[in-house]
Amino acid sequence: METSQELSFLAALLPLAIVIFFITLGVVVLNQHFHKNLIRQKLEQEEIKNRHQQELLKSSIQIQEEERKRMARDLHDEMGAVLSIARMHILQLARSHAIHYAGQSLETIQTIQDLIESSLASVRRISHELMPPQLENFGLVKVLESLTAASKEKTETSIRLEVTDSFPRLPWRVELGLYRIITELITNSLKHASATAIHIHLESNQNKIVLIYQDNGKGLPEPILYGLGHKSIEARATSMGGILEIFNLVSGGMCATLTLNRP
Numbered sequence: 001m002e003t004s005q006e007l008s009f010l011a012a013l014l015p016l017a018i019v020i021f022f023i024t025l026g027v028v029v030l031n032q033h034f035h036k037n038l039i040r041q042k043l044e045q046e047e048i049k050n051r052h053q054q055e056l057l058k059s060s061i062q063i064q065e066e067e068r069k070r071m072a073r074d075l076h077d078e079m080g081a082v083l084s085i086a087r088m089h090i091l092q093l094a095r096s097h098a099i100h101y102a103g104q105s106l107e108t109i110q111t112i113q114d115l116i117e118s119s120l121a122s123v124r125r126i127s128h129e130l131m132p133p134q135l136e137n138f139g140l141v142k143v144l145e146s147l148t149a150a151s152k153e154k155t156e157t158s159i160r161l162e163v164t165d166s167f168p169r170l171p172w173r174v175e176l177g178l179y180r181i182i183t184e185l186i187t188n189s190l191k192h193a194s195a196t197a198i199h200i201h202l203e204s205n206q207n208k209i210v211l212i213y214q215d216n217g218k219g220l221p222e223p224i225l226y227g228l229g230h231k232s233i234e235a236r237a238t239s240m241g242g243i244l245e246i247f248n249l250v251s252g253g254m255c256a257t258l259t260l261n262r263p
Contacts, residue, residue, distance in 0.1 A: 068130045075127045087116045140175040164203040171263050177236045184233050185213050193217025211258040219248040
């Protein structure tokens with residue numbers, strides 16, 4: 001009799017247990033679904049935030065480059081024109097009144113002329129550094145070849161440029177970003193690392209643009225502290241969607257690698 005009652009009780013309890021089981025299972029599934037949605041929303045928010053920050057960085061760098069272009073144009077067109085006019089007048093003065101000047105006066109005029117010539121050369125150099133005109137016309141590779149050739153004449157540092165034959169012309173924004181990064185790295189190697197040898201390697205495949213930069217200088221201080229130059233390099237790399245790594249070599253010197261998706 002008791003066994004029959006127990007069986008009846010269990011039979012009555014079983015549907016309730018099944019209902020409770022499915023309710024519990026539903027709660028667990030809903031809870032997991034809620035957490036997945038929460039994680040997905042957080043990831044989407046982070047992605048939107050990162051994308052927004054990258055767009056702000058791009059805009060900031062674009063504004064900087066536009067300001068550089070304006071300054072370069074003003075230097076070249078206005079200051080360069082003023083100095084050229086001053087040079088023309090001093091030459092005319094020297095030619096028309098040369099017989100009336102004593103030797104000391106002629107030397108003074110020559111000194112003024114030399115100062116004007118030096119100022120004109122500085123204006124051209126600064127203007128080209130602010131916005132290299134050859135970059136848009138001839139492309140990154142030709143400008144780097146010219147830059148490394150000029151550096152060899154002005155410094156004792158050996159700069160070797162290696163570019164794969166298939167390296168293409170890139171969009172202006174990318175070529176300008178790579179140019180700024182490379183020139184900043186060269187400046188750091190010469191001024192701070194006392195490097196005597198620099199190797200710049202550029203390669204391209206169907207999907208990637210790769211820059212590898214090495215020098216044999218003092219390397220980066222340990223722990224590595226990034227100054228304004230390195231922060232500028234990182235900002236430009238980030239604005240182009242690139243992956244940048246900078247580290248010291250075991251053999252001495254430093255190495256920087258930058259990988260970009262090919263536009």
